[in-house]
Amino acid sequence: MLETCDLTLNYESEDFNKYLKTLQKRLNLLEQQVQAKKIPVLIVLEGFGAAGKGSTISALIAALDPRYFKVYSTKPPTEDERRFPFLQRFWAKTPERGKIAIFDRSWYYDIYLPAIDKEHKLKKYAGKIREINVFEKQLYDDGAAVIKLFLHISKAEQKKRFETLELSPDTRWRVTKEDWKHNKQYDRYYETFDALLNATDSTYAPWHVIPSTNRRYAIVSVYETVIAALEQAISRADKAADAPVLPIRKSDDIKLLPIPKLRDVDLNKSLQKEEYRILLKQRQKKLFSLHNMLYKKKIPLILAYEGWDAAGKGGNIKRMTSALDPRGYEVISIQAPTPLEKAHHHLWRFWTQLPKDGHIAIFDRTWYGRVMVERFEGFCSENDWHRAYDELNQFERSLYEWGAIILKFWIHIDKDTQLARFTERQNTPEKQWKITEEDWRNREKWDLYEQGADEMLSRTNTEYAPWVIVESNDKQYARIKAMDAVIEQIEKRLKEEK
Amino acid sequence: MLETCDLTLNYESEDFNKYLKTLQKRLNLLEQQVQAKKIPVLIVLEGFGAAGKGSTISALIAALDPRYFKVYSTKPPTEDERRFPFLQRFWAKTPERGKIAIFDRSWYYDIYLPAIDKEHKLKKYAGKIREINVFEKQLYDDGAAVIKLFLHISKAEQKKRFETLELSPDTRWRVTKEDWKHNKQYDRYYETFDALLNATDSTYAPWHVIPSTNRRYAIVSVYETVIAALEQAISRADKAADAPVLPIRKSDDIKLLPIPKLRDVDLNKSLQKEEYRILLKQRQKKLFSLHNMLYKKKIPLILAYEGWDAAGKGGNIKRMTSALDPRGYEVISIQAPTPLEKAHHHLWRFWTQLPKDGHIAIFDRTWYGRVMVERFEGFCSENDWHRAYDELNQFERSLYEWGAIILKFWIHIDKDTQLARFTERQNTPEKQWKITEEDWRNREKWDLYEQGADEMLSRTNTEYAPWVIVESNDKQYARIKAMDAVIEQIEKRLKEEK
Numbered sequence: 001m002l003e004t005c006d007l008t009l010n011y012e013s014e015d016f017n018k019y020l021k022t023l024q025k026r027l028n029l030l031e032q033q034v035q036a037k038k039i040p041v042l043i044v045l046e047g048f049g050a051a052g053k054g055s056t057i058s059a060l061i062a063a064l065d066p067r068y069f070k071v072y073s074t075k076p077p078t079e080d081e082r083r084f085p086f087l088q089r090f091w092a093k094t095p096e097r098g099k100i101a102i103f104d105r106s107w108y109y110d111i112y113l114p115a116i117d118k119e120h121k122l123k124k125y126a127g128k129i130r131e132i133n134v135f136e137k138q139l140y141d142d143g144a145a146v147i148k149l150f151l152h153i154s155k156a157e158q159k160k161r162f163e164t165l166e167l168s169p170d171t172r173w174r175v176t177k178e179d180w181k182h183n184k185q186y187d188r189y190y191e192t193f194d195a196l197l198n199a200t201d202s203t204y205a206p207w208h209v210i211p212s213t214n215r216r217y218a219i220v221s222v223y224e225t226v227i228a229a230l231e232q233a234i235s236r237a238d239k240a241a242d243a244p245v246l247p248i249r250k251s252d253d254i255k256l257l258p259i260p261k262l263r264d265v266d267l268n269k270s271l272q273k274e275e276y277r278i279l280l281k282q283r284q285k286k287l288f289s290l291h292n293m294l295y296k297k298k299i300p301l302i303l304a305y306e307g308w309d310a311a312g313k314g315g316n317i318k319r320m321t322s323a324l325d326p327r328g329y330e331v332i333s334i335q336a337p338t339p340l341e342k343a344h345h346h347l348w349r350f351w352t353q354l355p356k357d358g359h360i361a362i363f364d365r366t367w368y369g370r371v372m373v374e375r376f377e378g379f380c381s382e383n384d385w386h387r388a389y390d391e392l393n394q395f396e397r398s399l400y401e402w403g404a405i406i407l408k409f410w411i412h413i414d415k416d417t418q419l420a421r422f423t424e425r426q427n428t429p430e431k432q433w434k435i436t437e438e439d440w441r442n443r444e445k446w447d448l449y450e451q452g453a454d455e456m457l458s459r460t461n462t463e464y465a466p467w468v469i470v471e472s473n474d475k476q477y478a479r480i481k482a483m484d485a486v487i488e489q490i491e492k493r494l495k496e497e498k
Numbered sequence: 499m500l501e502t503c504d505l506t507l508n509y510e511s512e513d514f515n516k517y518l519k520t521l522q523k524r525l526n527l528l529e530q531q532v533q534a535k536k537i538p539v540l541i542v543l544e545g546f547g548a549a550g551k552g553s554t555i556s557a558l559i560a561a562l563d564p565r566y567f568k569v570y571s572t573k574p575p576t577e578d579e580r581r582f583p584f585l586q587r588f589w590a591k592t593p594e595r596g597k598i599a600i601f602d603r604s605w606y607y608d609i610y611l612p613a614i615d616k617e618h619k620l621k622k623y624a625g626k627i628r629e630i631n632v633f634e635k636q637l638y639d640d641g642a643a644v645i646k647l648f649l650h651i652s653k654a655e656q657k658k659r660f661e662t663l664e665l666s667p668d669t670r671w672r673v674t675k676e677d678w679k680h681n682k683q684y685d686r687y688y689e690t691f692d693a694l695l696n697a698t699d700s701t702y703a704p705w706h707v708i709p710s711t712n713r714r715y716a717i718v719s720v721y722e723t724v725i726a727a728l729e730q731a732i733s734r735a736d737k738a739a740d741a742p743v744l745p746i747r748k749s750d751d752i753k754l755l756p757i758p759k760l761r762d763v764d765l766n767k768s769l770q771k772e773e774y775r776i777l778l779k780q781r782q783k784k785l786f787s788l789h790n791m792l793y794k795k796k797i798p799l800i801l802a803y804e805g806w807d808a809a810g811k812g813g814n815i816k817r818m819t820s821a822l823d824p825r826g827y828e829v830i831s832i833q834a835p836t837p838l839e840k841a842h843h844h845l846w847r848f849w850t851q852l853p854k855d856g857h858i859a860i861f862d863r864t865w866y867g868r869v870m871v872e873r874f875e876g877f878c879s880e881n882d883w884h885r886a887y888d889e890l891n892q893f894e895r896s897l898y899e900w901g902a903i904i905l906k907f908w909i910h911i912d913k914d915t916q917l918a919r920f921t922e923r924q925n926t927p928e929k930q931w932k933i934t935e936e937d938w939r940n941r942e943k944w945d946l947y948e949q950g951a952d953e954m955l956s957r958t959n960t961e962y963a964p965w966v967i968v969e970s971n972d973k974q975y976a977r978i979k980a981m982d983a984v985i986e987q988i989e990k991r992l993k994e995e996k
Binding site for chain 1: 527530552555556559560563564565568569571576577578600602668669671672786787790794812815816820822823824825828829831833836837838862928931
């Protein structure tokens with residue numbers, strides 16, 4: 001992409017200031033529209049060192065209302081950030097609907113920095129590049145404008161700029177040895193940037209290469225590019241209500257495993273109290289020991305609990321955790337999203353609650369709410385849940401590529417058992433808080449939810465994040481089965497690691 | 499505090515399990531009440547290494563609903579965390595009302611760890627100890643229960659436990675060289691812990707020393723202590739509505755500087771356009787250069803903007819920032835608190851938006867909302883704002899002790915100027931969004947707000963965080979005056995640093 005960029009382009013017109021004012025006014029107006037129409041906007045600035053990223057951002061935000069934008073300066077990940085999937089810190093910074101996030105360097109930095117530094121071929125980062133494309137696509141699908149600008153200058157121009165910076169005592173300290181190394185290795189940077197831009201140039205998040213030799217030209221180009229992109233996003237938002245319903249999006253690049261229908265599951269499995277007690281102690285001891293291994297080897301474990309109301313999720317989780325060191329796990333209870341969560345992509349609240357490596361996160365209800373409660377209660381559009389199976393598969397794939405062990409439980413009971421448990425809750429004063437009108441209402445939709453659950457299970461049962469259907473008419477049986485599945489999965493991974 | 503603790507205490511009773519069940523039931527019930535009454539709860543676990551903090555937390559949370567508590571394991575601060583005031587990472591983790599935060603090691607760790615490691619006397623940490631007491635008092639005043647538990651074991655017992663841990667392959671790796679050093683230096687730990695406990699044992703956040711030689715005894719004691727503390731907090735919450743109105747809390751340990759009444763301020767100051775242009779360029783250049791110095795010396799700068807509606811805060815901020823590198827500052831626009839912010843102490847949202855060292859944070863409206871809009875619109879109780887002046891002074895003092903330069907602007911206009919600007923906004927289509935019904939309503943309360951502003955200015959004008967009244971009938975004059983104040987303050991600090 002870089003070679004077609006004409007670096008001699010120059011904005012010589014006398015009326016630069018006047019034209020800039022017009023652009024600023026236009027951008028300011030668009031910012032208000034973006035706010036009103038609740039469009040999240042991400043503006044990415046990448047480019048050669050000294051190409052003017054900082055001053056371009058200064059020029060850009062001169063037109064913006066500070067209540068609606070935020071500038072993020074990307075540094076190499078800190079020690080703590082390295083303990084999460086590489087996109088996690090960027091997911092966390094995706095803007096609320098109606099707000100603008102400006103990234104001075106971005107998720108691309110995490111690829112080209114090590115690539116150039118260690119003289120890796122970009123091929124080595126194919127997995128991460130894939131994840132970036134998925135990330136940008138998911139944001140785009142959620143209505144976001146992802147505007148990517150690359151500021152381009154030549155090797156000679158870069159050298160000149162470093163020299164100029166070194167002349168002033170105010171700016172001298174900003175030119176580091178690294179910068180000079182950068183200039184010497186310009187060709188390697190060029191090659192890496194070019195390949196990276198090509199690999200991530202998409203219809204949903206295209207790259208705009210900005211010739212930046214001439215500062216005025218660069219500023220005008222950036223303004224024009226951002227304005228055009230925002231106009232496009234606004235027009236897309238205006239048409240969103242009339243968008244045709246697309247079929248369910250398949251995860252073509254992901255292999256799904258077969259899973260039985262819920263109605264075919266034998267719910268008569270049970271355990272005697274004595275046997276249960278013995279097994280429980282054994283399993284807890286085993287889990288305690290495996291938890292230590294995970295911690296030592298820095299492997300994250302993610303357990304996802306879904307299932308019917310009153311199926312026994314809470315008690316199952318309690319037994320799972322009671323032998324674990326509380327400093328090494330967290331139970332995350334997913335409830336209705338807060339206003340802040342609703343203002344973000346539906347996966348944002350999960351990305352920001354991942355465990356550190358070596359830790360365990362247990363989700364009591366999960367990201368699958370999208371294709372169950374949100375689908376059936378109308379909290380999202382048909383298109384939203386139609387593409388969600390793929391989004392969820394991709395999300396879990398990112399977790400897997402990071403190194404996580406993922407296990408998903410469907411805690412299963414039949415309708416009669418639910419009725420018996422509801423009735424017991426209703427009749428036991430200490431348990432009454434556990435049962436609400438809503439539970440009864442949801443129960444009426446049992447068949448609908450069962451169909452939804454079957455669809456969910458079959459469309460998201462992958463090798464790297466399998467579902468386990470846990471027969472829970474007998475809660476004791478269910479607890480041991482869930483623990484056994486976790487033990488098996490951990491042991492499998494530890495064997496692979498050897 | 500430690501010497502009165504009888505380490506031989508033992509819970510021998512046969513009915514331990516039965517009694518524990520009773521305690522768990524009681525705690526579970528209290529958790530529900532804490533939730534219903536919206537009481538934030540902080541439980542701190544400190545103690546000697548291997549005293550059983552982890553297993554005690556395990557035992558404690560066995561009774562709790564995972565939706566309402568969170569366990570935080572405190573490590574030494576990361577590089578990133580070191581760039582903020584030391585209490586910042588703990589303020590960020592204070593729980594929402596109705597939730598429980600359990601700290602496995604806490605803010606005390608940041609004192610005793612370096613103190614013991616570097617053989618410092620605790621005297622060296624007097625400032626931080628003072629801040630901790632202020633922190634706990636502020637949470638208590640906000641209705642929180644701050645429950646501090648110290649698990650005590652003897653040197654011999656500690657040694658025995660390390661040896662036992664080393665026997666099992668699952669736990670061997672957990673015993674580090676540091677731990678053995680800890681055991682050797684037991685006496686120094688003892689002395690430091692004891693002094694620290696004494697210095698931070700208060701009526702609002704008392705320490706409870708738990709003899710932990712016998713595990714059952716420790717668990718029962720911890721349960722009983724937490725239960726008693728929660729009962730007390732609940733009874734305090736029940737009485738809160740009838741609490742007597744206390745007088746305005748003074749900051750006895752903080753020196754206030756005199757400041758003129760707003761009605762005595764001469765608003766006729768102005769600048770000619772030509773002069774303004776020249777001064778603006780000069781000042782921006784100067785600020786750019788000083789910003790670089792702050793960055794290099796890692797000094798944070800915090801600018802707080804308050805003032806009348808339409809006084810020109812936005813334009814003032816814009817001129818202040820337009821010469822700065824956008825990667826080094828952030829404008830934080832304070833609006834009505836979100837539900838999440840409302841569920842926390844009123845200072846929480848400011849603690850969590852501080853700049854890193856070397857960075858600039860500009861607050862467009864600030865923590866002073868408590869004694870202005872929240873006071874006059876009835877969003878807080880009389881007691882809330884009565885103690886707020888002191889809370890704000892203490893907050894700024896923490897920032898100052900961390901190393902921040904703090905400057906607070908009251909952007910001032912008279913009533914006629916406001917009317918003229920409101921009318922102009924109303925009559926200019928692009929500006930209509932800037933004026934709301936609320937602005938007109940607030941205007942009617944001008945005299946009330948002026949009295950409030952005078953009180954605020956005189957009660958919070960400190961040497962380390964002074965107010966500057968900026969005459970803004972002429973906006974150009976106001977911009978230069980604000981910039982001059984910032985330049986002066988930075989230069990003063992840089993001189994002190996030399």
